Amino acid sequence: MLDPKHLKPYPITPADLYWEKKDIPKSVTFDDIFYSRQSPLEEVDYVFIQPNRLPDKFSKPAHQNVTIGEFGFGTGLNFLATWALWRKQRKHDGTLHFISFEKHPIPLPDLKKIFEERNLHDDLAQQLVDQYPILEWGSHTLEFTKDNVRLTLIFADVAEGLQLLKPQYPGVIDSWFLDGFAPAKNNSMWTDQVFELLAQHSHANTTLSTFTAAGFVRRGLQRVGFDMKKQAGFGGKREMLYGAMHAPTIPSTAAPWLCLSRSPFIEKARPKKVAIIGGGLAGCATAYQISHSGNHQITLIDAKEVASGASGNPLGMLSPPISGDPSNYQQLYTKGFKASRNFILSDIPELIYKRGCTEIALTSKTQERLERFISAPFNSFDCATDETSLTIHDAFSIYPQSLCHWWLKNANSVRVLENHPITDLKKLADDWLVITPSWQEAFDIIIFCNSYNAADHFSWLKRCTAPVRGQLSVTNQPLTKNINFGHYALPYNGGSLVGASFSRENLSLEVSEQEYWDYMTAYQRVLSATEGSAIEPSTLDEALQHRVSFRCSTLDRMPIVGPVPDIDYFATQYQALHKGYPRSKYYNAQYQDGLYLNIGYGSRGLSLAVLCASYLAELITGKGVSLESHLVNAMHPARFVLAQ
Ligand SMILES: Cc1cc2nc3c(=O)[nH]c(=O)nc-3n(C[C@H](O)[C@H](O)[C@H](O)COP(=O)(O)OP(=O)(O)OC[C@H]3O[C@@H](n4cnc5c(N)ncnc54)[C@H](O)[C@@H]3O)c2cc1C
Ligand SMILES: C[S@@+](CC[C@H](N)C(=O)[O-])C[C@H]1O[C@@H](n2cnc3c(N)ncnc32)[C@H](O)[C@@H]1O
CATH class of the missing domain: 3.50.50.60 (FAD/NAD(P)-binding domain)
Structure with a gap:
């Protein structure tokens, strides 16, 4: 069994498509089609929507939230059809959460082409295109707030993806769409390990359906607690499978001491x-x-x-952590950086003060760290480098108070x-x-x-946890770009904001001259090293403003x-x-x-x-x-x- 601790990000290999006819995309790797040659939407309805009783689940007020899991997002056709039904059918203010696992996501230009060829110009397809994430390993959540729909795309092999979403509280999926390519062409998706993980995410009434009728798939699903039935397949296919969980037989492998309670x-x-x-x-x-x-x-x-x-500082820097190692720290803070950046860029770009942040390497150790970061496989930032610095164009300074x-x-x-x-x-x-x-x-x-x-x-x-004191100062020394050198300096109101100190011992709110000189002298050293010019720092009293506040640090x-x-x-x-x-x-x-x-x-x-x-x-x-x-x-x- 995979241990999520050992799951690390890696570069995603996108789908390689060719067009069988003008409008039928096919996978080169799996030599299989993404959807029916005749009537794709009818197939989705017949194979997934009806056997999972979605019209009924969506309209019952008792079902406030419905969560659907899918193997193989592909072109998003199943998702769009499910969303359209939800929009038509829903009679309450619950949420539809659609979680889809995809190992080889389709690049956006191909997805747009598919929608065009299929004449799919409705607002749902457009909203999906607008929010489609970059093809990076891990989970990406897209919110379609008007319809209370959220799509979580997990770009990873399904066995890894199910581990990434290992149930902190068991059984969140109400219905499964098992839509990988045919087992004969893609056996890695249809393994006992995958069936066991699927069962851990299911509850006593979870339903399931799949286009395949392969005997080992039916037996594998029965072994983990599903009652499985056969019916005629779609479009001339002989048979397909559908069923429901009668009693989960697989205990959750999530650590009991970290299990989360139900909401x-x-x-x-x-x-x-x-x-x-x-x-x-x-x-x-x-x-x-x-x-x-x-x-x-x-x-x-x-x-x-x-x-x-701490959130009352005049200005703050939103930048990703710089490390070449995909630790939990790097993963969480990078993910967090992207979530904040995307939110601010789409909803409140007016709060951005100055774009870009230049990381300056004054020591060989920092230089090495920057180099490891630049070549790290998970680094997808818009960066530029020279001998002693790295500029991240995605970063920016912003008003935290606002x-x-x-x-x-x-x-x-x-x-x-x-x-x-x-x-x-x-x-x-x-x-x-x-x-x-x-x-x-x-x-x-x-x-x-x-x-x-x-x-x-x-x-x-x-x-x-512990409070950690931080002091920063506003000076009238002009600066043209945001810089980070262990401390940071940001252009601000024609001058610069410089900081911050970091002290666990001094817990007073008084302005400290010692801390001021520490960051100001480091700042002047950086200016002389990078710009070849630095003026004497203003004295404590000449600075325009100081501010002291406290961070909350944790042991790890x-x-x-x-x-x-x-x-x-x-x-x-x-x-x-x-x-x-x-x-x-x-x-x-x-x-x-x-x-x-x-x-x-x-x-x-x-x-x-x-x-x-x-x-x-x-x-x-x-x-x-x-x-x-x-x-x-x-x-x-x-x-x-x-x-x-
Ligand atoms: C000098 C300095 C510079 C920083 N620069 C940056 C930066 O550039 N970029 C960046 O990302 N981060 C920066 N940080 C870190 C960032 O400011 C903090 O991580 C963030 O502000 C913490 O937010 P918070 O809401 O947890 O805490 P706070 O903003 O401190 O908010 C906690 C709130 O809880 C209230 N409170 C406390 N006790 C009670 C109670 N008993 N009842 C009711 N209310 C209570 C307080 O009044 C306070 O308003 C900096 C921090 C410092 C100190
Ligand atoms: C038939 S297509 C899915 C069609 C899709 N549901 C749609 O609506 O267009 C199968 C998908 O499964 C994906 N896939 C194949 N093997 C996988 C695996 N091991 N893990 C995750 N996804 C996989 C393929 O890349 C492909 O996109």
């Missing part, structure tokens, strides 16, 4: 009251994402004002309470009482986005995002974990009902806010998690409870 939004029927504590990048992004995931009553509460903590305010303004009705420091929480029968000195109110769900102050409420966090530099573990349960249930008993000996993890964390953004909050907030919204609202499981686990709050 509280699914279990309680009435609209939910959600409190978000903290109005920085984490809190505002979370309020925005959750408010767009259903009809919830959201209150964001800050001890001071919105964006008055971003926070934009999220709140564009959220679906979020109530904001400023100057309300949360001092205590009290568990009531069904919900939680949130308490400040002047006010209290009960909520179903509480999300802690209050950085290192979350440790005031959960003492175990004190051992794995990964954020802490997910449900709050019930630490008494963890202490008793998992105390013998180090003895290596089999996983089946343990019960699934338990959490403090309705409590979540979204903290620990360290020095890269701009890269984490969109990704972490989207993940949390998926988790809490029960949409189905689309983030790769090894990254979910790498951010899981329980990792620190288990380590203690």
Whole structure:
């Protein structure tokens, strides 16, 4: 069995197509067609939509969210037909989540050509084209918000892809479309390992259908718990298979201690009251994402004002991490960088201050790191290099404060309470009482986005999080481009913003002259090395502005995002974990009902806010998690409870 820890990104090999007739694309590798030569849409309806009873599932109010899994996205025909049916049929405000695995994605120009040849000019095809991701390994989520449809494309072999989405809580798929090429031409897709993984993602009523009637496919699916039946195939094909899970026989291989609980939004029927504590990048992004995931009553509460903590800096840099090694850190922060960049470019480009960021290598070690990054297979950034520097054109500086305010303004009705420091929480029968000195109110769900102050409420966090002081200064020294040299300098209001210090010892809010000179002298050294000119730095008093605030760092530099573990349960249930008993000996993890964390953004909050907030919204609202499981686990709050 593959272990997701060993899954690493690699370059994707796109589909190699040729055109059998004018309008029939065929795969060279598999020597097979993507869809029926006669009537493709009728085939989708006959082979996938009807046997999975989708018209019924889509229109029943009981089915708020429907999740479909597909093997082989190909041309997206099955997806588009399913979406069109959902649009016509849906009678509630649930979400359709379509998760499709594709090893050889079709390049966008070919996809456009296919749509043109098929005369597919409707708005659904156009929306898919507009959001089609670049062909990179891993999962990509596309949101079609008007119809409450989300498409998660997992570009990887299906066996890897199913591992990447290993069920943190088992059984999220309601219907399967098994649409790989014919087993005789593509046996790697139809293995016992794949059937077992498929079963782990299924629940007691999951349905399934496939165009093939191969005996070993039928037996493989029966072995993992599906009742399988045959019916006449489409368009002259003799037979095809369809069926439903009667009882899952394959236990989940997900670690029980990292299993996530089912969403509280699914279990309680009435609209939910959600409190978000903290109005920085984490809190505002979370309020925005959750408010767009259903009809919830959201209150964001800050001890001071919105964006008055670390997120209140005048300007910040959104740039990817530079490393040649595809560690979890590199994967998460790169993914996060792209999520933020795409969001800002499409929704609020006006907040961008200056594009591009030049990484300067003053030592041979940094130079080596830049070189490893440039040649890393996962590096798909728009970069330019010279002997001592690397410029990433995709990066930019931005106003973090304005971003926070934009999220709140564009959220679906979020109530904001400023100057309300949360001092205590009290568990009531069904919900939680949130308490400040002047006010209290009960909520179903509480999300802690209050950085290192979350440790005031959960003492175990004190051992794995810490405030780290950062100071920066605005000077009148002009600068033409964003530069990063360990510290950074950004053009700002005709001068430059320079910073930041990094201190675990000094926890005062006073401006430090020592820290100022540290980053200013480094800045002057870089200017002399790169531009051949540097003026004497202005003294502390001559600088136009200083600002001190605190990051929340974590022991492993990964954020802490997910449900709050019930630490008494963890202490008793998992105390013998180090003895290596089999996983089946343990019960699934338990959490403090309705409590979540979204903290620990360290020095890269701009890269984490969109990704972490989207993940949390998926988790809490029960949409189905689309983030790769090894990254979910790498951010899981329980990792620190288990380590203690
Ligand atoms: C000097 C400096 C420079 C930085 N530069 C960059 C950069 O260029 N690029 C980048 O990506 N990142 C940068 N960062 C990091 C980034 O600013 C942070 O990661 C990010 O702002 C963290 O956001 P947050 O919402 O978690 O925390 P914060 O913005 O600190 O927000 C936490 C909020 O919680 C509130 N709060 C706390 N306790 C309570 C309570 N009990 N009740 C109610 N409310 C409470 C606080 O008032 C605060 O508003 C920098 C950080 C510093 C310090
Ligand atoms: C018949 S086509 C799917 C057609 C598609 N559902 C559509 O609507 O156009 C089969 C697809 O499976 C993909 N595929 C084949 N083997 C795979 C594997 N091992 N893992 C993931 N995808 C695979 C192929 O690249 C191809 O795109």
